[in-house]
Amino acid sequence: MEYKYIQFPLCLMQEVIKDRHKGLNLCADFGLVHFALSQKYEIGDVVRQTIYDYYKNTDKLPRDLRVAIEEAEAEDQFTRDDDYNGFNSDGKFDPELNAPELLKILEDNPDIKEEAVRHYQLHQAAGLHNVTVKSIKSTLDRYQQAKGFKELFEAKFGTDAMASVKPGMLYDFRDGKEQDIDLLLGYLGIVSLIGFRKFISTTKPVILSRMIGAKSKPVWEAFSKVKEARGIVERYSKRYNMDRLLLSLAERKFIMFLTRPHVSLIYVSKYMEPEQLADLVRQSQAKYNLKNKIREASQKI
Structure with a gap:
């Protein structure tokens, strides 16, 4: 190991x-x-x-x-x-x-x-x-x-x-x-969400919360008010800045992410090729759909 x-x-x-x-x-x-x-x-x-x-x-x-x-x-x-x-x-x-x-x-x-x-x-x-x-x-x-x-x-x-x-x-x-500390904060926040899984689905506000060390809403309410964190909160509450940070992390091969137009959900993983992540998401969705079909069919027995 x-x-x-x-x-x-x-x-x-x-x-x-x-x-x-x-x-x-x-x-x-x-x-x-x-x-x-x-x-x-x-x-x-x-x-x-x-x-x-x-x-x-x-x-x-x-x-x-x-x-x-x-x-x-x-x-x-x-x-x-x-x-x-x-x-x-x-x-x-x-x-x-x-x-x-x-x-x-x-x-x-x-x-x-x-x-x-x-x-x-x-x-x-x-x-x-x-x-x-x-x-x-x-x-x-x-x-x-x-x-x-x-x-x-x-x-x-x-x-x-x-x-x-x-x-x-x-x-x-x-x-x-490495000069841009925001890159590290973004990476650490995301890996704290992923844990030992291959990928997770989340949202940009949750990633921002993790960037300042907040694992939950009560922690966010406390930590986001801290003077040193306010600049980060203000900067990455803007969609453009968060999108640019995520792209920079992917370009540096720190993480990979996928989004769909007009959907707030975002899929993130440690670095892999975009199609690899897409395959994992599709496999997960297929497994979930099969479970639902089995559950629905079981109710008809």
Whole structure:
């Protein structure tokens, strides 16, 4: 399985609108840590990663974990290998002496063990998503901040919708490689509607609502009044602007959409050729029509 996408709560779109750089960091770090904490682990792998980083990337270890190892070392409960740093004579990392020592430290200190596990999970998640984590502490701090926004939101409005995205896309918009933030808002709003389906039918007002982080009418009524969101609401309430945004997203191969003249319904999917989406819509309609025919015929029996 390829791990390319991360997920974050839609309400964080408000933070992106208020401060692009800060908001996108919150989205990216929530998504990465949320994924990391969901991953299973073997304690032996946690021990190996911790020992490797203790020798090679000491500054990346959580402070309390590093201090615990240093204190154990001072008390001769952890044998520092200054010659090979856990590698054997063949150049293979094999910390057979340190592994049981560190395992005992972790088993004797549940809080430290939790930090070591979290450090390992985040290291793995970053590797799977091809992401460089410059500061694990900052990443975890932003995750907690984003989680706090999510909890406050859900206490008031119920379970939030989730948006999924490749981390690289968030970083491109954060770092200025992509300038038009409205493109990202539109894309994230649409993918939060699609979820794991191949396509959905919706309307342009619903897409606009999702663009500002609003999953429902009550949220829209609250979020659309926020000063930073008003410009987006005013701009994309105009049909021409929304049509142009949708076309730009399709041209950039972010999404595909289909509409019919004089019909408010719009079919949207992640990018595919227009005829592919049309085929999916036709297949869905045929299945729906067959179900109706079966239901109607059953009533005549």
